[in-house]
Amino acid sequence: MSERIEQNGTNIFKNDVANINDPYQEPFPNIIECLSKATSECCSQKTLKKRLPIIQWLPHYDKSTFLFDLVAGISVALTLIPQGIAFAIIAGISPHYGLYSCFMGSFCYAILGSCKDVTVGPTAIMALLTFSPVHQFNADFAFLGTFLTGCIIFIFGALNLGFLIQFISMPIISGFVTAGVITIGSSQVKLLLGIKSGASGDFLTSCLTIYKHIDEIRYMDTILGLTSLVLLFVLKQPTCLSRWPNVVKYLTISRNALVVILGIIVSYLFYMNDMHPFELAGAIAEGIPEFQLPPFETEINGQQYKFFDMVQGLGLWLFMSPLVSIIESIAISKTFSKGKVVDVTQEIMALGLCNVASSFFRSLPLSGALLRSAINHNSGVKTTFGGVITGCIVLLALSVLSKAFYFIPKTSLGAVMISAVFSMLNIPEIIEIYKTKRVDILPFLSTFLISLFFGLEYGILIGILINILMTLYSASRPNIDFEVEKIDNNDVLIITPDRSVNYSSAEYFKSAVNRKSDNEIPRC
Numbered sequence: 140m141s142e143r144i145e146q147n148g149t150n151i152f153k154n155d156v157a158n159i160n161d162p163y164q165e166p167f168p169n170i171i172e173c174l175s176k177a178t179s180e181c182c183s184q185k186t187l188k189k190r191l192p193i194i195q196w197l198p199h200y201d202k203s204t205f206l207f208d209l210v211a212g213i214s215v216a217l218t219l220i221p222q223g224i225a226f227a228i229i230a231g232i233s234p235h236y237g238l239y240s241c242f243m244g245s246f247c248y249a250i251l252g253s254c255k256d257v258t259v260g261p262t263a264i265m266a267l268l269t270f271s272p273v274h275q276f277n278a279d280f281a282f283l284g285t286f287l288t289g290c291i292i293f294i295f296g297a298l299n300l301g302f303l304i305q306f307i308s309m310p311i312i313s314g315f316v317t318a319g320v321i322t323i324g325s326s327q328v329k330l331l332l333g334i335k336s337g338a339s340g341d342f343l344t345s346c347l348t349i350y351k352h353i354d355e356i357r358y359m360d361t362i363l364g365l366t367s368l369v370l371l372f373v374l375k376q377p378t379c380l381s382r383w384p385n386v387v388k389y390l391t392i393s394r395n396a397l398v399v400i401l402g403i404i405v406s407y408l409f410y411m412n413d414m415h416p417f418e419l420a421g422a423i424a425e426g427i428p429e430f431q432l433p434p435f436e437t438e439i440n441g442q443q444y445k446f447f448d449m450v451q452g453l454g455l456w457l458f459m460s461p462l463v464s465i466i467e468s469i470a471i472s473k474t475f476s477k478g479k480v481v482d483v484t485q486e487i488m489a490l491g492l493c494n495v496a497s498s499f500f501r502s503l504p505l506s507g508a509l510l511r512s513a514i515n516h517n518s519g520v521k522t523t524f525g526g527v528i529t530g531c532i533v534l535l536a537l538s539v540l541s542k543a544f545y546f547i548p549k550t551s552l553g554a555v556m557i558s559a560v561f562s563m564l565n566i567p568e569i570i571e572i573y574k575t576k577r578v579d580i581l582p583f584l585s586t587f588l589i590s591l592f593f594g595l596e597y598g599i600l601i602g603i604l605i606n607i608l609m610t611l612y613s614a615s616r617p618n619i620d621f622e623v624e625k626i627d628n629n630d631v632l633i634i635t636p637d638r639s640v641n642y643s644s645a646e647y648f649k650s651a652v653n654r655k656s657d658n659e660i661p662r663c
Contacts, residue, residue, distance in 0.1 A: 189485065192253045196522050204521045211520035212528020214389075215258055215511050217396035219529060220536055222511075222559060224420060224544065225552040226266040226503060229326065230281065231273040234544070235423040235537075236501055237261060242533040243497040244505040245526035251489035252523045253482050256475035256516040257468070259493045259526070261503045263560050264319045264463060267326075268595060269503055272456055276444070278501075279437035283449055284460060285504045286433040289494025291461040296487030304469055304483070306610075310572050310579040311602040312466060313565065314586030318342075318598055320560045321591060330553030331368070333360025333418050342591050359416035363405065364550030367398045371558040374398075392514050395555050402551035403543060410546065417548040425541040427534055433498045459596040460504050464490060468507035475516055510559055582606045615643040621655045632656050 188194050219241050227237025244259040252259070272280040295301070325345040336352045374394035376387075390397070406417045435446045444452065468490050472481045494505050515525060536544075572579050582605045590598025620635040632655065640648050 189482070190488070191250065192485070193250045193523070200522065200524070205524070207519045207521045208525040209528055211515050211518035211525040213532060214392040214518040215515050215525065216529045216532035216536075217393045218511055218514055219258075219260060220533060221395050221399040221547070221552065221555050223261055223533070224423075224547065225556045226261040226263065228330070228420075228549065228552060229263065229266040229323065229556065230269040230503055232278045232281065232503075233424075234420050235541075236278065236503065238423070238533060238537055239428045239500050240497060240502040240505065242530035243500055243502065244493040245530035245533075247493040247496045248489055249523040249526040249530075251485070251492055252526070253485050253489070254472045254475060255520055255523050255525070256512050257472055257486075257507050257523075258511040258515050258529070259468070259490065259505050260508055260511065262467060262506045262508050263323050263556065263563075264316070264467065264595070265460070265504045265506050267319060267323055268456065268460055268463060271594070271596075272453055276449075276452055277437060277439055279434035280449055280452060281503060282498060282501050283433050283435065283446075284453055284456065285494055285502050286498035287450070287453070287457055288460045288464060288504045289491045289496075289498060291457065291491070292465060292494060293488055293491025295461065295465070296484050296491055299484055301465075301469070301483035301487050304465060306607070307466060307603060308579070308582060308606050309568075310583035311586050311599065311606055312470065313568055313572060314583040314602060315463075315590055315595065315599045316563055316565070317569070318587045318590030319595060320564045322595070323560045324557050327553040327556045330418075330549045331361065331364035331557065333357030333364070333550055335418060341594055357416070357418065360418055360548065360550040363402065363417060363548055364554050367402060367551045367554035368557060370401075371395070371398055371554060375558075388517070392518060395558070398555060399547055399551050402548040403546045406546045406548050417550065420544060420547040420549055420552065423541045423544045425537075427537055428500045430499050431501075455596055455600075459599070462599070463595075464494070464504060464506040467509075471507040471509050471512050474509075475512060510562055578609070582609065611643065614641075616647055617644050619648065619651055619655075 220238065223237035223241040224234045225237070226240070227234045230237075240261040248257070248259040269281045269284065272284060322342045322345070325342050329345060329348055332349070334349065334352045334355050334357075336348075336355055371394055374390050374397070376391065402417075406419060409416055435449070437444050437449065450457070465487055468486060469481070469483060472483075472486050490506070494502075497505055518525075569583070572583055582602050585605050586598045586602030588598075589601045617640065618637040620637070622633045622635070624631050624633055632652075634652060634655075636648065
């Protein structure tokens with residue numbers, strides 16, 4: 140065994156002493172020094188501030204900042220509460236679980252989040268993805284899925300793998316979101332029409348359900364639902380009140396809550412007269428949910444599912460849920476960054492911990508929410524403390540308003556969801572994709588059509604696969620510049636590729652050169 144000695148402050152092996160003056164020889168690595176350096180960097184004040192952004196703004200927090208955050212937090216909560224109930228219905232679980240999903244993510248992101256405008260909570264697309272394991276098994280699979288989603292996202296961020304998201308192109312994301320909007324919208328038409336029977340979930344199932352049960356339409360539900368939908372679109376930009384911009388602002392922000400409150404009042408008035416014309420959300424568990432471990436085992440119809448059985452049952456969903464959650468959150472962070480560099484690693488780690496913490500309260504998987512983040516931004520939020528206000532209001536609503544939530548008409552929730560997902564539809568972006576680079580319409584259409592007719596999880600996977608194949612094809616087809624020059628009365632073909640030639644492009648390069656040389660330089 141070689142003897143270790145110290146020279147110039149560096150530990151080396153004695154056998155290597157003969158080569159220590161060789162400038163081309165790499166010094167023997169010192170594992171202890173490397174670990175010590177990594178530990179000191181990890182525990183440094185700079186890293187601590189980076190990983191706990193609250194440390195940066197909390198010492199300078201004042202009353203005026205709090206007032207801005209208070210207004211923003213209340214505004215977001217007025218949208219989040221009705222949406223949370225609606226998301227639970229989309230996911231196929233009891234409405235109160237939607238509210239359980241609405242507070243812990245807000246609290247955690249206030250401490251760990253680096254973008255003040257972003258709000259973390261349940262979203263329409265994540266709820267739609269969650270419908271699959273809930274429908275196939277039960278709600279416990281969704282709650283365990285939230286925990287595992289958070290763990291996977293956190294590990295993804297801790298390993299600095301955020302750069303991989305760059306390989307998912309805008310056409311894929313656009314196709315996925317567009318299909319999600321149509322799928323969610325079609326599933327809510329059933330609620331809007333008051334149809335009780337039949338399943339909903341993917342686009343085709345929702346359409347077939349409406350077609351088969353068209354005779355079960357409840358006209359009072361339909362009238363209230365369509366009225367709510369019209370009111371939501373009118374309140375989005377009430378031009379008749381343009382003289383009072385502040386009134387317009389707060390009507391726009393709180394329109395979801397206003398529509399739900401009006402629905403509660405109408406349904407309660409009918410209830411007082413012993414009339415039940417609407418399909419209601421039903422009883423919601425009172426009080427704050429208790430802290431408990433995620434369900435690592437469950438029972439369905441007498442069959443016991445252990446942890447690994449549940450993981451196997453989730454299958455592909457465990458890949459899709461973290462992926463979609465990260466894509467949504469990072470896209471929103473960049474939208475509101477105002478040109479600043481987004482710390483992708485920190486955002487991913489924060490999102491992962493939000494999901495893990497929320498899973499202890501029986502939550503749906505969480506992500507960044509575009510609509511609520513826009514409300515947060517437009518309300519003038521100054522710090523992520525606005526999320527604490529939002530979370531507190533949700534807990535207050537769970538403690539005080541649970542009985543009132545019983546009277547929420549499902550058709551009103553359907554109108555809220557259709558209005559919310561409609562705002563996610565970005566037609567100009569699709570047109571821009573077509574105009575900018577027409578070949579990009581292929582991954583867009585592939586993702587869109589497969590997501591719409593076969594499921595969101597398959598759509599995005601096929602879209603990513605097609606995008607990778609297109610990227611590899613492009614990488615294996617370098618542009619080659621040919622020029623013929625006379626050198627010593629001989630024709631010489633000068634070849635200039637626009638990139639280095641690797642194994643994937645070698646055959647193409649060889650064939651192109653042979654063809655060009657045959658055409659340009661006559662053989663003797």
